[in-house]
Amino acid sequence: MASFPPSTPLHLFLFFSISISISILPISESQQLQGVCGLEWDPALCSTSGKILIKGGTVVNAHHKEVADVYIQDGVIASVRPNIIVSDDVTILDATGKYVMPGGIDPHTHLAMEFMGTETIDDFFSGQAAALAGGTTMHIDFVIPVNGNLSAGFDLYMNKAKNSVMDYGFHMAVTKWDETVSEDMQIMVNEKGINSFKFFMAYKGSFMINDELLLQALERCKKLGALPMVHAENGDAVAEGQRKMIELGITGPKGHPLSRPPLLEGEATARAIRLARFVNTPLYVVHVMSIDATEEIAKAKMSGQKVIGEPVVSGLVLNDSWLWNPEFATAAQYVMSPPIRKSGHDKSLQAALSSGILQLVGTDHCTFTKTQKALGIDDFRKIPNGVNGIEERMHLVWDLLVESGRISVMDYVRITSTECARIFNIYPRKGAIMEGSDADLIILNPNASFKISAASHHSRCDTNVYEGMTGMGKVEVTISGGRIVWDGELKVKPGSGKYIKMPPFGYLFEGIEKADLALLSSLHSPSRIGRSAA
Numbered sequence: 001m002a003s004f005p006p007s008t009p010l011h012l013f014l015f016f017s018i019s020i021s022i023s024i025l026p027i028s029e030s031q032q033l034q035g036v037c038g039l040e041w042d043p044a045l046c047s048t049s050g051k052i053l054i055k056g057g058t059v060v061n062a063h064h065k066e067v068a069d070v071y072i073q074d075g076v077i078a079s080v081r082p083n084i085i086v087s088d089d090v091t092i093l094d095a096t097g098k099y100v101m102p103g104g105i106d107p108h109t110h111l112a113m114e115f116m117g118t119e120t121i122d123d124f125f126s127g128q129a130a131a132l133a134g135g136t137t138m139h140i141d142f143v144i145p146v147n148g149n150l151s152a153g154f155d156l157y158m159n160k161a162k163n164s165v166m167d168y169g170f171h172m173a174v175t176k177w178d179e180t181v182s183e184d185m186q187i188m189v190n191e192k193g194i195n196s197f198k199f200f201m202a203y204k205g206s207f208m209i210n211d212e213l214l215l216q217a218l219e220r221c222k223k224l225g226a227l228p229m230v231h232a233e234n235g236d237a238v239a240e241g242q243r244k245m246i247e248l249g250i251t252g253p254k255g256h257p258l259s260r261p262p263l264l265e266g267e268a269t270a271r272a273i274r275l276a277r278f279v280n281t282p283l284y285v286v287h288v289m290s291i292d293a294t295e296e297i298a299k300a301k302m303s304g305q306k307v308i309g310e311p312v313v314s315g316l317v318l319n320d321s322w323l324w325n326p327e328f329a330t331a332a333q334y335v336m337s338p339p340i341r342k343s344g345h346d347k348s349l350q351a352a353l354s355s356g357i358l359q360l361v362g363t364d365h366c367t368f369t370k371t372q373k374a375l376g377i378d379d380f381r382k383i384p385n386g387v388n389g390i391e392e393r394m395h396l397v398w399d400l401l402v403e404s405g406r407i408s409v410m411d412y413v414r415i416t417s418t419e420c421a422r423i424f425n426i427y428p429r430k431g432a433i434m435e436g437s438d439a440d441l442i443i444l445n446p447n448a449s450f451k452i453s454a455a456s457h458h459s460r461c462d463t464n465v466y467e468g469m470t471g472m473g474k475v476e477v478t479i480s481g482g483r484i485v486w487d488g489e490l491k492v493k494p495g496s497g498k499y500i501k502m503p504p505f506g507y508l509f510e511g512i513e514k515a516d517l518a519l520l521s522s523l524h525s526p527s528r529i530g531r532s533a534a
């Protein structure tokens, strides 16, 4: 497998300039992304024969691990067993002493998103290249409708994603609610491969929907077999908190966490959970950032409710100390919503994730450069919200939870890949190393170390919220769609990523109608039985 000659930067630069304004390109860009395949380059340099044998590694699935060989052909996993014998035209990778695992699936990203008067610096090309360098082989991004129009939003995002270098799926954000939107949801589910919709309980005056509309939305999702997701913060209270901070003259980045404390996240999480229970539908809470929200999810689970909580890497490994940094540029990097919390919340989120109270881990990767963040220099409300993570997630979670001895390697695969594939109904095509699964996998060396820096990462962002962090466990090889796309160098091919349709009525919906029928019949029974008995 040959890599690219060092003469590629010019070509790269031209490629980038298609989608991005040159003025915001970090200078080091051309050094960061080496080896772009396709276009005028000889494709033979880019594709392996399509046949790869990974020998002698510990193959890890969410339910089992064993020392075995993995044989890959035509983009799928053809065989998993010890001592596979192959012919000469097969690329052989020795994985002795290493882990062979399903590539990561990031359930929560924002690439090429227009937000707060600007657009995220990472698009589907640079964000996915970064993901692959960090061992993530699929992500699910959020389509933002165009003026509330879901179909127009879907078309726009399919276009944004056409230079994809790895597989991707879409959630649909719902930014306003009316009959047309409700109708269009059915088209998204039945024709476009979308099986989840995100609703905003925050962002008053723009995306936020009130309880009446949220109830209608939950009912509609249930009927379609689509998973409702919520951004859970009390938007009215956030608006009031922001007003107070400005009134007090607190206009810098610290005003951000001060204006939207954890209790507002706890309140909205509790409200969404109770409304979902009232409707009897499963619920997915995105970016769980606080003890307050985690406790509500734990309580709901103890009562038997189907609630999924998604922590993100920033919430797991960072605390709010950076937000108090007197340097605006430093503090502003860490502004995201809900905010990164005080130390203590991070540890609780780690505990909840390692014990299964929270089931999978995302990033909310949503990157803006220093220049873009400076839009809020005079007013924290105007700082574009978001942090990086798509490249760092697999490494940081490994070091934090596996290297430290808190979870098994199997559980690592579950929370970084398999559970996401199950929830969004694409398992075992994704999230597994099984015969017939897509050949999206990684080889991780537990004895090698990683170091994170904006100087060496593959995102276009000029900062990294995990700057300087180090740890054990290094993704040495990433295979996407049966091709080696990372082996210390990126070998990505624009347009090689596929859109993955996600069918409705995933496992969380099983049994829902039985519970509904039980409730219905209880309504006619002589003794009174409440909803909670259903």
Ligand SMILES: *[C@@H]1O[C@H](CO)[C@@H](O)[C@H](O)[C@H]1NC(C)=O
Pocket (backbone or CB within 6 Å): 096, 097, 098, 445, 446, 447
């Ligand atoms: C990593 O270290 C372990 C324990 O010492 C060893 O068994 C394993 O073979 C090593 N793996 C590699 C790739 O060096």
Ligand SMILES: *[C@@H]1O[C@H](CO)[C@@H](O)[C@H](O)[C@H]1NC(C)=O
Pocket (backbone or CB within 6 Å): 149, 150, 151, 152, 155, 180
């Ligand atoms: C929404 O967008 C689609 C596709 O661009 C278009 O065909 C449709 O007419 C739009 N609907 C409304 C209500 O504007």
Ligand SMILES: *[C@@H]1O[C@H](CO)[C@@H](O)[C@H](O)[C@H]1NC(C)=O
Pocket (backbone or CB within 6 Å): 318, 319, 320, 321, 322, 343
């Ligand atoms: C909070 O984060 C800072 C900066 O990363 C770190 O130095 C500090 O140790 C953290 N505090 C605690 C209590 O973990």
Ligand SMILES: [Zn+2]
Pocket (backbone or CB within 6 Å): 231, 286, 287, 337, 338
């Ligand atoms: Zn959100």
Ligand SMILES: [Zn+2]
Pocket (backbone or CB within 6 Å): 108, 109, 110, 364
């Ligand atoms: Zn998000």
